[in-house]
Amino acid sequence: SWYNVSLGSREANVVINLVNRDGNIVVELYINNNKELFDKLRSQKEEIESQLGFTLDWDRLDNKQASRIKYYIDGLNFDDHSNYGSLIDEAIAVAIKMRDVFKAYL
Numbered sequence: 001s002w003y004n005v006s007l008g009s010r011e012a013n014v015v016i017n018l019v020n021r022d023g024n025i026v027v028e029l030y031i032n033n034n035k036e037l038f039d040k041l042r043s044q045k046e047e048i049e050s051q052l053g054f055t056l057d058w059d060r061l062d063n064k065q066a067s068r069i070k071y072y073i074d075g076l077n078f079d080d081h082s083n084y085g086s087l088i089d090e091a092i093a094v095a096i097k098m099r100d101v102f103k104a105y106l
Contacts, residue, residue, distance in 0.1 A: 005095050009106045011037055014098050016091050020078045025087060027094040028070040029102050035060065038067035041105055051101045054094075071098070 005014040012031045019026055031038050038060055041048065049055050057070040073090050075083055 005099055007099055007103050007106060009103075011106055012102065014095050014102070016095055018076060020076060023074060023076050025073040025076050025091045026070050027073065027091055027098060028068045029098060031067040031069070033065040035062075035067060037106075038069075041069065041102070044105065048101060048105070052097050069102075 001020075002015055002017040005016070007013055010032075011034055012029055015026075015028050015030045017026045017028065029041075031041075038058075042058055042060070045056075045058065054071060057068075057072070059068045059070060061067050071094055073087060073094070075087055
């Protein structure tokens, strides 16, 4: 139910995660155990979101090692595949944009 996209760095990667219980696809920058990197990226939130062309959910997760910067795509339903093509196209486009933009900040 998930797929990792490499950024060429051990610091972070882009993850596409299918979340049936919430009815969405989450495309996120997953930062493992580096709150300093999250804070650096968060300080450039407006610039990053401007380059992406959409807003993100910035989740530092203070009580955990990882941090996540997420974009949600609604409409996932494992029992109804009629919109899967458009959902997957959008997830791939968002993942590529996130990869290209965040790669420059790592």
